[in-house]
Amino acid sequence: MKLNVNGTVHEVDAPEDMPLLWVLRDVLGMTGTKFGCGMAQCGACTVHLDGQATRSCVLPVSSVGSRMVTTIEGLSPDGTHPVQKAWAEVDVVQCGYCQPGQIMSAAALLAHHPNPTDAEIDLALAGNICRCGAYQRIREAVRAAATQRRADR
Amino acid sequence: MTALSRREMLRASLLSGAGLFVAFHIPRKARAAAQPPAKPLPDPNAFVRVAPDGSVTVLLAHSEMGQGIWTGLAMLIAEELDCNWSKIRVEHAPASPVYAHPAFGIQMTGGSTTTWSEFDRYRQAGAMARAMLVRAAAAQWKTDPKKLRTENGFVLRGSDKLSYGELAVAAQAQTPPKSVKLKDRKEWKIIGKPTRRLDSPEKITGKAQFGMDVRLPGVRTALVARSPVFGGKVKSFDASKAKGVKGVEQVVQVPSGVAVVASNFWSAKLGRDALTVDWDPGPGATLDSAALVKSYRETARTKGTVAAEKGDAETALSKASKRVVAEYDVPYLAHATMEPLNATVKLEGDRCEIWTGTQFQTMDQLTAGRIAGIPPQNVSIHTQFLGGGFGRRATPSSDFVAEAVQVAKAAGVPVKVMWTREDDIQGGFYRPLFLHRIEAGLDDKGLPSAWKHTIVGQSILTGTPFEKMMVKNGIDETSIEGIVDSPYFETVPARLVTVHSPRSPVTVLWWRSVGNTHTAFAMESMIDELAWAAGRDPLEFRTAMLADHPRHRRALQTAAEKAGWGKPPPAGRARGLAVHESFGSIIAEVAEVSVDDQKEIHVHKVSCAVDCGTALNPLGIEAQVQGAVAFGLSAVLHSELTLKEGRVEQSNFHDYQVLRLPDMPTVTVQIIESDAKMGGIGEPATAPISAAVANAVYALTKKRLRSLPLRFA
Numbered sequence: 001m002k003l004n005v006n007g008t009v010h011e012v013d014a015p016e017d018m019p020l021l022w023v024l025r026d027v028l029g030m031t032g033t034k035f036g037c038g039m040a041q042c043g044a045c046t047v048h049l050d051g052q053a054t055r056s057c058v059l060p061v062s063s064v065g066s067r068m069v070t071t072i073e074g075l076s077p078d079g080t081h082p083v084q085k086a087w088a089e090v091d092v093v094q095c096g097y098c099q100p101g102q103i104m105s106a107a108a109l110l111a112h113h114p115n116p117t118d119a120e121i122d123l124a125l126a127g128n129i130c131r132c133g134a135y136q137r138i139r140e141a142v143r144a145a146a147t148q149r150r151a152d153r
Numbered sequence: 154m155t156a157l158s159r160r161e162m163l164r165a166s167l168l169s170g171a172g173l174f175v176a177f178h179i180p181r182k183a184r185a186a187a188q189p190p191a192k193p194l195p196d197p198n199a200f201v202r203v204a205p206d207g208s209v210t211v212l213l214a215h216s217e218m219g220q221g222i223w224t225g226l227a228m229l230i231a232e233e234l235d236c237n238w239s240k241i242r243v244e245h246a247p248a249s250p251v252y253a254h255p256a257f258g259i260q261m262t263g264g265s266t267t268t269w270s271e272f273d274r275y276r277q278a279g280a281m282a283r284a285m286l287v288r289a290a291a292a293q294w295k296t297d298p299k300k301l302r303t304e305n306g307f308v309l310r311g312s313d314k315l316s317y318g319e320l321a322v323a324a325q326a327q328t329p330p331k332s333v334k335l336k337d338r339k340e341w342k343i344i345g346k347p348t349r350r351l352d353s354p355e356k357i358t359g360k361a362q363f364g365m366d367v368r369l370p371g372v373r374t375a376l377v378a379r380s381p382v383f384g385g386k387v388k389s390f391d392a393s394k395a396k397g398v399k400g401v402e403q404v405v406q407v408p409s410g411v412a413v414v415a416s417n418f419w420s421a422k423l424g425r426d427a428l429t430v431d432w433d434p435g436p437g438a439t440l441d442s443a444a445l446v447k448s449y450r451e452t453a454r455t456k457g458t459v460a461a462e463k464g465d466a467e468t469a470l471s472k473a474s475k476r477v478v479a480e481y482d483v484p485y486l487a488h489a490t491m492e493p494l495n496a497t498v499k500l501e502g503d504r505c506e507i508w509t510g511t512q513f514q515t516m517d518q519l520t521a522g523r524i525a526g527i528p529p530q531n532v533s534i535h536t537q538f539l540g541g542g543f544g545r546r547a548t549p550s551s552d553f554v555a556e557a558v559q560v561a562k563a564a565g566v567p568v569k570v571m572w573t574r575e576d577d578i579q580g581g582f583y584r585p586l587f588l589h590r591i592e593a594g595l596d597d598k599g600l601p602s603a604w605k606h607t608i609v610g611q612s613i614l615t616g617t618p619f620e621k622m623m624v625k626n627g628i629d630e631t632s633i634e635g636i637v638d639s640p641y642f643e644t645v646p647a648r649l650v651t652v653h654s655p656r657s658p659v660t661v662l663w664w665r666s667v668g669n670t671h672t673a674f675a676m677e678s679m680i681d682e683l684a685w686a687a688g689r690d691p692l693e694f695r696t697a698m699l700a701d702h703p704r705h706r707r708a709l710q711t712a713a714e715k716a717g718w719g720k721p722p723p724a725g726r727a728r729g730l731a732v733h734e735s736f737g738s739i740i741a742e743v744a745e746v747s748v749d750d751q752k753e754i755h756v757h758k759v760s761c762a763v764d765c766g767t768a769l770n771p772l773g774i775e776a777q778v779q780g781a782v783a784f785g786l787s788a789v790l791h792s793e794l795t796l797k798e799g800r801v802e803q804s805n806f807h808d809y810q811v812l813r814l815p816d817m818p819t820v821t822v823q824i825i826e827s828d829a830k831m832g833g834i835g836e837p838a839t840a841p842i843s844a845a846v847a848n849a850v851y852a853l854t855k856k857r858l859r860s861l862p863l864r865f866a
Binding site: 018019027030032033034035036038041042044071072073076078084087091092093094095097099103121125126128129130131133134136137138 | 217218219220221349350352353354355356357358359360361362363365366368374399417418419488489490491492493538539540541542543573574575772776779780781782783784786805806807811812813814815817819820
């Protein structure tokens with residue numbers, strides 16, 4: 001089957017029921033998207049499907065179809081997406097394992113809600129667990145990214 | 154006993170222990186050589202490398218698991234090396250005796266010890282490298298090294314300058330100096346300066362490589378079916394269906410269970426789902442959490458092994474004006490690191506290569522070597538970023554590494570053994586279930602006059618190689634830390650602390666802040682109960698008890714002032730406080746909470762004040778304190794593992810709940826200026842949050858919650 005990941009169309013040989021996460025990681029060798037729970041509970045596997053934040057660990061690859069998959073590797077060529085810049089500026093990461101998922105959730109939120117309230121930020125990222133507890137800076141960084149994004153317009 | 158002397162004792166006992174570990178594996182006559190030597194200057198080449206392109210590579214003797222040493226240890230090198238910060242690169246060091254922990258004698262990360270234990274060694278390595286660069290420049294300029302100075306990656310003589318890159322090769326040929334003078338505190342430019350993390354760029358782009366991300370040619374993926382009951386064994390298994398799954402290559406038995414070896418994760422998972430194993434569950438099959446708590450409650454009414462005793466607590470209790478009796482209990486908890494456990498192992502001839510995120514390189518080498526039948530030095534460990542550690546990647550038995558070596562050995566191919574979240578939640582090595590029973594008495598002035606304390610809970614260290622060092626007279630140090638060394642105790646004239654350490658097939662382990670997770674909860678809840686019983690303000694009561702502990706008092710007052718203690722909180726809210734010393738640092742926390750109509754507890758704000766001695770990186774300290782509070786809040790508000798018929802009832806994040814973003818309070822962190830001996834920072838802030846929240850809930854509702862997670866019945 002064909003799979004469009006970060007603008008490149010791949011011919012993928014994988015069982016239809018294999019979750020997109022494992023196609024990305026084990027078949028295409030793109031390990032930026034993380035495995036955390038396997039049941040859409042932690043958000044570490046978050047990617048964009050046509051711009052929507054989606055948990056790739058429970059999504060059979062056959063259901064992706066022609067939709068565009070964006071992973072952390074494709075969010076920006078060099079880590080300069082406003083969310084990534086805010087993440088660096090606010091010094092968010094600790095162990096870093098959940099951060100690709102956090103960043104993908106935050107980027108999808110801001111794409112649809114450029115000026116989110118704190119409640120909207122909390123809701124949009126409630127599905128992304130961070131065991132290091134970097135939540136406070138995650139919240140600050142999403143706010144900072146929103147401000148920056150508006151300033152860039 | 155002060156934390157300092159305990160630390161020194163721990164250090165002494167572990168040092169002798171390190172000799173002991175080595176003695177298991179090295180012939181007796183070589184033992185003398187294996188003893189940790191007195192501290193000479195480090196070999197600078199092991200810790201820092203300056204390359205002709207001007208880059209400075211810092212080698213980390215410890216593992217980066219989120220705590221920020223990737224940046225912190227580099228700051229120590231850079232402070233003395235005077236290099237250009239933008240040219241710094243960091244790498245995990247290989248497993249080697251040269252990287253043994255300066256205090257513990259084995260290569261490891263844990264106990265919130267990295268920064269204080271490496272404070273001298275990394276600065277010395279930086280200073281030595283600088284001296285070698287200066288000498289190389291002096292040789293080139295044919296001048297006296299004393300006439301030269303260094304700045305931002307250059308050696309300078311008047312207006313002449315040579316870059317470190319230009320000098321790198323010549324400096325390498327210099328003999329390392331026999332002594333170096335470290336900068337005086339007043340000369341520090343980097344230490345103490347808020348510094349952003351060096352690992353951000355790779356961690357925000359998905360490029361950072363965790364153990365889970367290791368991909369090597371020919372490496373298969375394996376999942377292991379383990380006994381659903383602790384201590385259970387494989388009776389027999391039927392692999393026919395598993396072998397029918399596309400991609401499954403082998404099904405092999407290993408000591409911990411049955412491994413399904415496949416070409417990728419998904420095949421291994423489907424294969425394991427299709428596997429039928431007949432288990433002999435053993436005696437663990439009757440374990441039940443509710444029954445366990447009940448039996449602990451009964452045990453707590455009997456006297457255990459004496460851990461501390463002064464005066465006659467019983468008599469003093471009978472004479473007390475007021476008595477308060479309370480029992481506090483905490484459940485089993487999984488660490489639930491975001492990156493599930495994994496290890497990649499390649500066995501080839503008399504060599505073993507391991508790629509993993511580990512906190513225990515030396516133990517892993519010893520264990521892997523024993524399984525593979527090769528000397529430990531033939532085991533190479535490629536430490537990857539750890540997707541969280543919290544103690545789980547520091548098992549004395551090296552459980553997940555050992556198992557991966559077993560699978561590689563049984564399957565005869567290189568394998569990456571991966572754990573699913575269910576494997577992790579149900580796989581043991583938990584923070585043990587503990588119960589504290591405290592009977593305390595107040596005298597007619599409203600101050601504690603008697604304290605009888607019984608602790609019931611499994612020992613973490615009994616049965617491990619650490620038992621000889623850290624279990625004294627049958628008492629595990631980690632069961633009593635935070636109680637027997639509590640500064641409150643000095644003021645109680647009659648006190649008795651005894652311990653029961655029941656055995657269980659459930660495997661237990663250190664979990665961020667270890668014994669302090671429950672001892673601070675019991676201690677600081679009881680102090681609060683006594684303050685209310687005495688009719689005194691909880692802050693004033695503590696301050697009175699801590700008259701001889703100015704650092705504790707200052708932390709309390711600093712946190713309380715920021716929180717607005719003494720001023721009325723917003724409507725529907727109340728505040729509670731706690732102070733606790735652990736890992737050489739003192740942290741006071743004031744929590745502001747509310748309780749909604751559904752009886753759910755919400756924590757809105759936490760004001761923290763920390764005295765950790767010299768503060769290397771304030772930005773990192775703030776992150777660690779905020780994170781440790783969040784980690785603790787998971788246990789305060791949500792997390793609990795329960796056993797029924799020997800089986801863990803929870804399996805993933807839907808029923809083993811942890812803190813999520815909407816629950817996160819605003820945590821303010823004030824770092825108290827202090828020239829006290831440096832303490833740890835990764836763990837201490839986890840300890841006091843449980844009592845701070847419980848005390849706030851009491852202030853609000855006059856209901857005393859004494860079980861974690863806190864719930865209204």
